[in-house]
Amino acid sequence: MDPLNDSQGRAAATSSEPAPASGANDILLGLLFAAIGAIALYAGRNYVFGTTQRMGPGFLPRIVSGALVLIGIALMLRGMLARGWASPAIAWRPIILISLAVIVFSSTIDRLGLFVASLLTVGIGACAGQEIRWKELPLIALGLAAFCTVLFGYVLKISMPVWPQ
Amino acid sequence: MSEIVQSLALGFSVAASLSNLWYCFLGALIGTLIGVLPGIGPIATMAMLLPLTYYLQPTEALIMLAGIYYGAQYGGSTTAVLMRLPGESSSVVTCLDGYAMARKGRAGTALATAALASFFAGTVVTLLIAIASPALTELAQKFGPAEYFSLMALGLVAAVVFAQGSPLRAVGAIFLGLLLGLIGADVNTGFDRFTLDRPELRDGIGVVVVSMGLFGIAEIMLNLSSGPEGQGERTRLSRLWLTKEDFRAAWPATLRGTGLGALLGILPGGGAMLGSFASYAVEKRISDTPERFGEGAIEGVAGPEAANNAGAQSSFIPMLALGIPGNSVMAMMAGAMLIHGIAPSPNLASTQPQLFWGLIASMWFGNLMLLVINLPLIGLWVKLLAAPYRMLFPAILLFCCIGIYTVNNSAFEVGLVALFGLLGVVLAKLECPLAPLVLAFILGPMMEENLRRAMLLSRGDPSIFLSRPISLGLLIACALVVALLLMPNFRRAREAATEA
Numbered sequence: 001m002d003p004l005n006d007s008q009g010r011a012a013a014t015s016s017e018p019a020p021a022s023g024a025n026d027i028l029l030g031l032l033f034a035a036i037g038a039i040a041l042y043a044g045r046n047y048v049f050g051t052t053q054r055m056g057p058g059f060l061p062r063i064v065s066g067a068l069v070l071i072g073i074a075l076m077l078r079g080m081l082a083r084g085w086a087s088p089a090i091a092w093r094p095i096i097l098i099s100l101a102v103i104v105f106s107s108t109i110d111r112l113g114l115f116v117a118s119l120l121t122v123g124i125g126a127c128a129g130q131e132i133r134w135k136e137l138p139l140i141a142l143g144l145a146a147f148c149t150v151l152f153g154y155v156l157k158i159s160m161p162v163w164p165q
Numbered sequence: 166m167s168e169i170v171q172s173l174a175l176g177f178s179v180a181a182s183l184s185n186l187w188y189c190f191l192g193a194l195i196g197t198l199i200g201v202l203p204g205i206g207p208i209a210t211m212a213m214l215l216p217l218t219y220y221l222q223p224t225e226a227l228i229m230l231a232g233i234y235y236g237a238q239y240g241g242s243t244t245a246v247l248m249r250l251p252g253e254s255s256s257v258v259t260c261l262d263g264y265a266m267a268r269k270g271r272a273g274t275a276l277a278t279a280a281l282a283s284f285f286a287g288t289v290v291t292l293l294i295a296i297a298s299p300a301l302t303e304l305a306q307k308f309g310p311a312e313y314f315s316l317m318a319l320g321l322v323a324a325v326v327f328a329q330g331s332p333l334r335a336v337g338a339i340f341l342g343l344l345l346g347l348i349g350a351d352v353n354t355g356f357d358r359f360t361l362d363r364p365e366l367r368d369g370i371g372v373v374v375v376s377m378g379l380f381g382i383a384e385i386m387l388n389l390s391s392g393p394e395g396q397g398e399r400t401r402l403s404r405l406w407l408t409k410e411d412f413r414a415a416w417p418a419t420l421r422g423t424g425l426g427a428l429l430g431i432l433p434g435g436g437a438m439l440g441s442f443a444s445y446a447v448e449k450r451i452s453d454t455p456e457r458f459g460e461g462a463i464e465g466v467a468g469p470e471a472a473n474n475a476g477a478q479s480s481f482i483p484m485l486a487l488g489i490p491g492n493s494v495m496a497m498m499a500g501a502m503l504i505h506g507i508a509p510s511p512n513l514a515s516t517q518p519q520l521f522w523g524l525i526a527s528m529w530f531g532n533l534m535l536l537v538i539n540l541p542l543i544g545l546w547v548k549l550l551a552a553p554y555r556m557l558f559p560a561i562l563l564f565c566c567i568g569i570y571t572v573n574n575s576a577f578e579v580g581l582v583a584l585f586g587l588l589g590v591v592l593a594k595l596e597c598p599l600a601p602l603v604l605a606f607i608l609g610p611m612m613e614e615n616l617r618r619a620m621l622l623s624r625g626d627p628s629i630f631l632s633r634p635i636s637l638g639l640l641i642a643c644a645l646v647v648a649l650l651l652m653p654n655f656r657r658a659r660e661a662a663t664e665a
Contacts, residue, residue, distance in 0.1 A: 026331075029595040033337045040344055043359055053625030055617045057351035057358055064343045071337040078333065088594045091390030095590055098386050098562065099583045105566040106579035114567070121566055122559045128389050129555040140556060144563055158216050158571050 024087055026079030034072025040065035094128040101125035113161040114153055118145035172514075173295050176522030180530050185228050188221065189527050192229035193534040196236020201244055201546045202557055207237035209381035211497050212373045213564040216571040223505035224520045228527040230501050234494060235531045238477050239283060239539060242470060243546050246275045255438040255473040258445040262458060262465030269461050273543070274407055278415055280539050281407075282467040283474035286423040287532030290478040293427055294485070294525050298514060301486035305511035308487065310618035311629050315639035317608045317615070320491065321601070322643045323432050325650070327439045328598035332650055335601045338592070342602035345370060346609025353617060365577040372496040374569060374578050375606055378585020379592075379599050381565045385558050386590045407463075415467035418448050426472030430479035432491070438600070440472030478528055484509055485521065489611065492600075496607045 040061060047058025101124040109117040122141040126132070153162035179185060195217075199210045214233050218226035241256040246263035259279065266275040308316075321339055328335035348359045349369030360366040407415065425447065426440030448468040449458045458465050481498075483491045488510040490496040499509045507517065514521045539546075569579050592599060623629035630636050649655045 025595045026334075029334060029337065029592075029597050032591070032595070033341065036341065036344070040359065047356070047358060048354075051625060052620055052627065055353075055620060057354050057356040060613050060616075061344070061347050061358055064340055064347065068337065068340040068344060071333065071340060075333060075337060090590075090594055094389035095386045095587065098382060098389070099587055101562060102382060102566055102583035102586065103580055105563075105570075106576045106583070109566075109570055109579070110576050118563055118567075122563055125562045126555075126559045128386075129558065130389065131555065133555075136556075140559055144560055148563060148567060152216070152567060152571070156217065156220070158219070160571060160574060 023079045023082030024085045026075045026082065028079075028088070030072040030075030030077075030079060032072070033075065034069050037065045037068030037070075037072060041069065097128035098125055101128070110161060111165055113163045113165065115145050115149045115162060116164060118148050168299065169295055172299075172518070172522050173526065175518060176295070176524075176526030179224065179519050179523030180228065180526035185225055185523065185527060186530060188225045188229040189232045189530050190534050190538075192232025193236040193531055194538055196233035196238075197240040197243075197535070197538060197542075197546070198236070198549070199233075200237030200240025201549060202240075202561065205237075205384070205561060206241060206380055207234050208376045208493050208497065209384070209561075209565065210234075210237040210240075211494065212377045212381065212572075213568040215373070215497075215501065215568060218501065219504065219571075223502070223507055224523050226501060226505055227498065227520065227524050228531075230498060231524060231527060232531045232534065234477065234498075235287075235474075235528075235535055236538075238473065239280070239535050240546070242279045242283075242473075243276060243539070243543070246272055246279065246466075247546075255441050255477070256470075257438075258441050258469045259466060259473075261445070262460075262462050265459060265461035266463070266466065271461065274411060274463070275466050276543055277407060277540065278411065278463055278466050279470040280536050282415065282419040282422065282471040284532045284536045285419050286426060286471040286475040287478060287535075288529060289423050290427050290430075290475045291525060291529040291532075293479065294482055294528070295522075297482065298486055298521075298525070301482065302511055302514055305487050307635060308511075309633070310615040310622065311633050311636040312639065313487075313489070314612055314615040314619055315630055315636040315643070316487075317489065317612045319639050319643050319646070320432060320608060321605055322646045323439075324601040324604050326646055327442070328601050330596055330598060334595075334597045338597050338599065338602040339605040342605030343609040343612075345375065345602075346606045347613070352610070352614055363577070365575060369610065370581060370606075371572065371578060372493060372500060372603075372607055373572055374581050375585055376493045376497070376603055377565055377569055378582040379589035379603065381561070382582055382586030383589025383593060385562055385565075386586060387593060388554065389558065411463050414463050418444075418464035418468035419471040421447060422468035422471030423475045426475030427479040429472075430476030430491075431482050438473070438476070440476035441469035444468040444472035474532070481524075481528070485513060485524075487511055488513075490607055491604075493603045493607060 044058055044061040044065065047061055048056030049058045049062060050056025101121045104124055105117050105121040108120060119141050122144050123137065126137050126140060149162060152158045152160065180189070195214060196207075196210055199205055199213065200207065205213075211230060211233055215230070218229050221229065238255065242259050242263070245256040245259040246267050249260050249264040263275045263279065266272065325332050325335040325339065328338070346369070348366055350357050350360070350367045357367060422440070422444040425444050429439040429443060432439070445458075445465060445468060448462075448464045449455050452458065452462070452464065454462075477494075480491050480495055483489045484495045484499060488508075490499045490509070502509050507513070507520070565582070566579055569582050570576065572578065589599060592602070619629055620627070630640060
């Protein structure tokens with residue numbers, strides 16, 4: 001893959017991977033678009049469509065989700081016409097652990113406060129790294145939690161629960 | 166003319182007050198500090214630092230946020246040159262020749278070129294905004310719903326052209342963005358759409374949540390999954406100054422980059438990135454020695470850097486003059502304005518002249534600060550870059566979580582960020598461009614509102630979009646862009662330009 005062939009500027013970060021065949025990517029992306037579009041069509045099936053003069057709340061949802069389904073199908077067709085199939089390599093561990101860390105923050109912050117939530121988030125998140133240093137990890141977690149608690153809770157005095165309620 | 170001078174004088178008197186200068190400085194400094202960290206772009210930086218501005222006066226807060234934006238932007242260029250790690254998409258091209266220069270022991274020169282070119286572009290565009298704003302505000306008075314709709318449609322079409330990779334994927338990204346933008350209560354009827362009975366979703370999903378997930382969290386996941394070699398090689402610094410030949414080569418490139426960047430930045434859907442890619446392509450094309458590009462050509466740093474700064478700044482124009490945030494960074498600024506009770510609208514210049522002109526003048530100060538901060542502190546940034554990613558990313562992760570939570574004190578939104586992080590990783594792995602998605606998400610609700618209003622005015626007759634001259638002109642521009650996209654020659658040129 002060309003190091004610049006990436007929309008988000010993570011050129012150097014992904015350049016080490018082999019180029020995936022675009023057929024697979026088109027099919028998978030098309031599937032994703034079509035599925036999301038179809039779900040939206042189903043979820044919005046009772047929204048009032050209205051007329052062109054007085055568009056109802058369902059007017060654009062139906063057009064936009066319908067278009068998404070069509071684009072998804074077009075992508076799938078294009079992918080099937082292309083040669084080769086190589087599923088994109090996805091490393092699941094960092095993805096799962098980072099999501100989990102964010103979800104833990106979201107589910108603990110209101111009740112347990114900033115300090116505990118930070119401790120848990122950093123503790124879980126840090127395990128997503130390629131090498132985990134077990135001696136370093138608690139220090140990083142404690143240090144960051146303490147730093148953020150002081151900065152946001154006491155220096156900036158942002159209104160958020162700091163300690164367990 | 167005298168009006169412009171007067172307004173600028175007002176602006177400079179506001180921006181040069183001690184407290185505003187201080188917040189401008191602080192913003193640029195912290196923005197650079199965070200922006201220099203690998204994998205954090207301006208959007209993530211702004212979302213993370215947004216809480217710092219809650220307790221300031223509105224003008225101070227916006228000036229500080231603008232400073233953070235410029236700082237983050239410049240921080241991205243610093244890592245691009247030193248480590249071949251672009252902090253954000255607009256500094257991707259800087260990697261090419263900036264890093265090549267650094268490997269030849271000319272990192273200092275490359276960084277100084279970037280700073281000077283950015284400063285020059287910033288100065289020119291500040292003046293441009295001051296001159297163009299009154300005219301644009303007047304033009305905005307002629308804008309009805311049909312014109313707004315057509316303008317935003319043009320922005321979306323432009324976003325497809327300038328996205329990397331397959332246009333069909335970009336179109337899909339746009340429709341997905343539009344769909345996400347529809348979530349929430351319908352403005353006209355109050356009817357809940359796709360809210361899954363969650364009251365938190367009735368107001369729609371916040372731009373900060375979407376961009377933080379797609380860019381901030383997804384970025385961490387991608388960096389961690391790509392292996393240790395993702396961390397670029399570090400280079401040593403050299404002397405900072407440019408030689409006479411450097412100046413001679415960089416000067417015209419800076420001028421052209423400024424022009425291109427300013428023009429492309431005004432387009433909704435524009436912003437910093439387009440200009441930098443376009444400028445690199447232009448410099449390479451008109452150069453007598455195109456083979457030097459990629460091997461450390463100073464024009465390849467000066468042009469794109471001038472362009473990305475010019476674009477970053479001229480993207481303020483549609484927001485200040487028309488009230489349309491043209492990209493996710495501007496949407497963030499608009500969000501910050503709303504937090505302080507100021508609605509971005511064409512009337513801003515007349516209702517809040519202090520804030521409007523103060524913000525414009527502070528852009529120039531912001532660029533000056535970057536020059537003052539960055540040249541002496543480059544050594545410090547290099548040291549900061551030496552920190553291993555395994556120690557940095559937990560901090561980034563935590564700041565992202567706290568940043569999101571503090572926007573609305575909503576734990577639910579933090580959970581949503583995890584969802585958008587996942588979506589961002591999947592889309593990036595499938596090579597689907599994210600920038601058009603975010604733009605469509607931002608513009609979607611405004612487009613719907615204007616479309617419905619226009620159709621109501623015309624009693625359901627869609628020819629309203631063709632019978633009003635400005636709207637017609639914008640739609641013709643859309644059609645031309647689509648036609649261009651279908652031409653094989655243009656497609657090849659586009660691929661060459663977006664992949665540099």
